[in-house]
Amino acid sequence: MCWTHRSRRPTLDDVKTRIALAAFAPVVWGSTYVVTTELLPAGHPLFAGLLxxxxxxxxxxxxxxxxxxxxxxxxxxxLGVLNIGLFFPFLFIAAERLPGGVAATLGAAQPLVVALLAVGLLKESPSAWRFAWGVVGVVGVGLVVLGPAAGFDVIGVLAGLGGAATMALGVTLTKKWGRPANVGPTAFAGWQLTAGGLFLAPVTFLFEGPPPAIDLAAAIGYLWLGGVGGLLAYVLWFRAITTLPVTSVSMLGLLSPMSAALLGVVVLGQTLDALQLTGFALALAAIVAGQRPAPVLAKGALQ
Structure with missing residues (x-):
């Protein structure tokens, strides 16, 4: 395991603290679906990503x-284009064109893509352990958020898959390149958010035209997504990627659809049945297992 920007080997408490802080990001990102549908003006996913x-x-x-x-x-x-500039539009397009459950399930495939990219780009050994738990996580998320009324708009599905792929590549390259010496996580996140935003600016005005009218509800939504879900969450997320195993961090992304489901219960008055609770347990098990090292197997087996 490689640790950067530290003069001593981190203790178990250090690792637990970093995992907890990293988990904050996907938990907050889970609010994107509710905020987008309940507070933001419809039909402006690129503008939402830009702000x-x-x-x-x-x-x-x-x-x-x-x-x-x-x-x-x-x-x-x-990294800014992959993690921000392309991912944000894909995210908001999927959130607008698909039921939140379908969009969340497509996004839950990201750990599987990261596990594959880590083999090619990071030269890591194939991990049957993490890939298997990644599949369990997708199944768990699907049980929680997919319902009989789930729709599969083609553009929305492509956007959801595109978002999972671009962020998976961005996360893997972030791990591969690390963070420059003497550059903190806030500056590192700022570079990527700015680069992604500059990429989005001309694209937004080309495809969506003038900005929409912003009322008080929309202003609150944009402030939440940009301040807490943007700056704070990405500082913690990029810090985690450069100091924790990339496949472990990617598994934490499953917390986003779980958070979205809980917000649906609390904010929108939705309920979870027995099957959904089973899926919740499977997803949580996958997240916890993804933070642990693979068990020692017989010589020659995949680990």
């Missing part, structure tokens, strides 16, 4: 006053 990224990125840069140097200009741009 979530660019202001937060510029605030981070103003706080840290740290810019990329050398090869990191290109790397920050690439």
């Amino acid at each position: 979530r990224a660019l202001p937060a990125g510029l605030i981070a840069l103003a706080i840290t006053r740290t810019l990329p140097t050398g090869a990191w200009w290109a790397r920050a741009a690439a």
Whole structure:
């Protein structure tokens, strides 16, 4: 296990703290579905992504006053486009065109993609353990959030799969390249949020035209998505990726649809039946198992 930006080997308590802080990000991201459908103006997914990224990125840069140097200009741009610039539109398009459950289940495939990319890009050994638990996680999420009325709009499905693929690649490359020495997680997140926001700006106005009217409810929604779900969540998320195993961090992403389901119960008055509760237990088991090392197998077996 590789740890960066620390002078000593982290203790078990250090690891638990980092996992808990990393888990905050997907829990908050689970609110995206409720906020998008209940507070934001419909038909402007790109604008929602732009407001979530660019202001937060510029605030981070103003706080840290740290810019990329050398090869990191290109790397920050690439990571910003993958993790933010492409992922945000895919996320909001899926949230608008699909029931939240369908969008969440498609997004839950991300750990499986990360597990495969880690073999090719990070030269990690194939992990049957993590891949199997990734499948269990997708099944669990599907049981929780998919219902008989689930719709499968083609554009929405493609957006959901595209979001899972682009963020999986972005997460894996973030782990591969690490974080520059003497650059903190706030500056690192700021680079990516700004790069993603700058990528989104012309695309947004080209495809969606002028910004929509923003009432008080929409303003609250954008502030939540940009401040808590954007700047704060991504600082913790990118810090986790550079200091924890990438496949473990990606499994935490399953918390997002679980959080969305719980918000549906609390905010929208939805209920969970026995099958959904079973799925909840499976997803939580997959998340916990994903944070643990694979068991020692017989020599020559996949680990």
